Each structure stands twice: as structure tokens, then as C-alpha cells.
Amino acid sequence: MLTAAGSGSRLGHAVPKALVELAGVPLVVRAAQGLALARCLSAVVVTVPPLEVGGFQALFAGGLVPGSDLPATVVAGGATRQASVAAGIAALADDVDVVLVHDAARCLTPPGLVRAVEAAVRGGHRAVVPALAVTDTVKEVGEPDASGARPVRATLERTRLRAVQTPQGFDRALLAAAHAAGAALAADESVAASDDAGLVEALGEPVWVVPGDERAMKITTPRDLALAHILVEDIPPLLP
Ligand code: CTP
Ligand code: MG
Numbered sequence: 001m002l003t004a005a006g007s008g009s010r011l012g013h014a015v016p017k018a019l020v021e022l023a024g025v026p027l028v029v030r031a032a033q034g035l036a037l038a039r040c041l042s043a044v045v046v047t048v049p050p051l052e053v054g055g056f057q058a059l060f061a062g063g064l065v066p067g068s069d070l071p072a073t074v075v076a077g078g079a080t081r082q083a084s085v086a087a088g089i090a091a092l093a094d095d096v097d098v099v100l101v102h103d104a105a106r107c108l109t110p111p112g113l114v115r116a117v118e119a120a121v122r123g124g125h126r127a128v129v130p131a132l133a134v135t136d137t138v139k140e141v142g143e144p145d146a147s148g149a150r151p152v153r154a155t156l157e158r159t160r161l162r163a164v165q166t167p168q169g170f171d172r173a174l175l176a177a178a179h180a181a182g183a184a185l186a187a188d189e190s191v192a193a194s195d196d197a198g199l200v201e202a203l204g205e206p207v208w209v210v211p212g213d214e215r216a217m218k219i220t221t222p223r224d225l226a227l228a229h230i231l232v233e234d235i236p237p238l239l240p
Helices: 027-038 050-059 081-090 111-122 172-181 196-202 222-234
Strands: 044-048 072-076 098-103 127-133 139-141 152-155 162-164 168-171 208-211
Touching: 027 044, 027 050, 027 098, 027 111, 044 050, 044 081, 050 072, 072 081, 081 098, 081 172, 081 196, 098 111, 098 172, 111 127, 111 168, 111 208, 127 196, 168 172, 168 196, 172 196
Parallel strands: 044 072, 127 208
Antiparallel strands: 098 168, 127 162, 127 168, 139 152
16 A cells, blocks of 8 residues: 655645655555565555546556556545555555555655565564664653753663654554444544554554665655655656
8 A cells, every 4th residue: 555645845845745756756656566566465445635637547548667567546535644545545456465555755765664664564474564773862841841951751662662654554454443443543543543553552452573674765845855865866767
């Protein structure tokens, strides 16, 4: 599943973030190429802004990418990422037993990372996230005082922290159960889950970490897009 239904408010472009171009290719098309090249998927559901369904259907009319036989189903996403993934789960074919959920905004994710996550799920880990070690020192803070300054509550032990990426991989039944259990949170951005593994954790089920990849960075701000421009010059075109 490719989540592409966000507006990209922090990026600040007039078009939805997934349609913003990086060196002439929309982010969602680059992300789709990475999934196709992994050659371990049987179909892809793309969640898109509800007002843009027709435009995205045209983009994927010939399948996920030209020359691949991967069928693409475009579905209207929801108000939050969690709601969009729930809509995507509802559109999965009956025979699917492993689901990878991937952000279109992580458009330079290498196919090898997709394969590694898929292999970890097939190997028996029912919820798998790729992640990188954290380089910043991360502190927990409390409520601000009148000046706006916040008190530090704790310094988290950095060696125990990981910054998680996508694709996140799941046994289909576990992912569906996690979203069903967390459904009450899905409508409200302030409480909705920002990743699917969080919903699995809330069920009390184990989630496993495999090594992430710097190229799976998420494009959130204009600075991220500028960095992606630099990276893409170092990455050969994924498909002709
Ligand atoms: N996403 C989605 N449905 C939503 C919100 C987000 O499918 N309602 C997708 C985005 O398209 C993106 C991924 O989830 O590929 C990660 O979300 P994020 O980086 O937050 O993207 P946006 O929500 O579009 O950006 P912003 O929060 O800055 O508006
Ligand atoms: Mg968002």
C-alpha cells in the first residue's frame, strides 16, 4: 500500500505533496517505481486525496509503473494517515496475506529495503519496521510556562532510540485488527497514529526493527525536498 493522500501542508505547494515533482518525476511515481523494482509485491493500493482520485487513476492507468505487471488500485484516503491506511486495508484483495504500508513521501526508498521488510514478515515477524539510530539527543518536555519555555522532564537514552521509516510490513490479519482496535482515533490528526506499528503496539503485540536506509528519508519540508534533489543526482534512474 502506498499512502499518498496527504496535502503536504508543511511542504507548502499548491498541489498535493505526492504530485510534487522531484527532477521532473512526481514523488508518488518515484515511490511506485521503488516498490515495483523490489519485485516481491503482487498488487498495490494507492491512497490519494479524495478530490484527486481521477487524476491519480490516470497516472496509474497502465498499472503501477509502465512495463511492470503490478496492478494498482486507487482509493480515496481519509482525513488522517491512519484513516487513509484503513481505507486502503478495506480495498485489499482477499488473497493478500502480507501487507507493506509505504509513504509516497519516502520516494527514494531503495528496492532492497522493501525486500528486506517483506522477507522479515515472511520469516515470521508479524510486524516489522525499518529504523535508523538517532543522532540528536532527545529530551521529553513538559507544558510551557508563561514565556513559552518548556521544562525538561527526561533525557532519553539515545542508544535505545530508533527513528522509524517505511515500508512497515505486517501480517494482514494483525494490521487489520490493529486498525480496527484503533479506529476511534482515526478522524482526529491530534490523536491519530502517525505509523501503523504504533497501533500494533497498542494491541500489545510485538513489533520488530530491521535496519533502515538513509535514502528512505521522508520529504516533509522544503529543506527535505532540497536534500532529495541532491540525493537523486547520486541515484541512477530507477526505470527508463
Ligand atoms: N497521508 C495519507 N493520508 C493522509 C495524510 C497523509 O495517505 N490523510 C500520507 C501522505 O501522502 C504521505 C504519508 O502519509 O505520503 C506521510 O504523511 P506526511 O509526511 O505527514 O504527509 P502530509 O500529511 O501530506 O504532509 P503534512 O503533514 O505536512 O500536511
Ligand atoms: Mg501529515
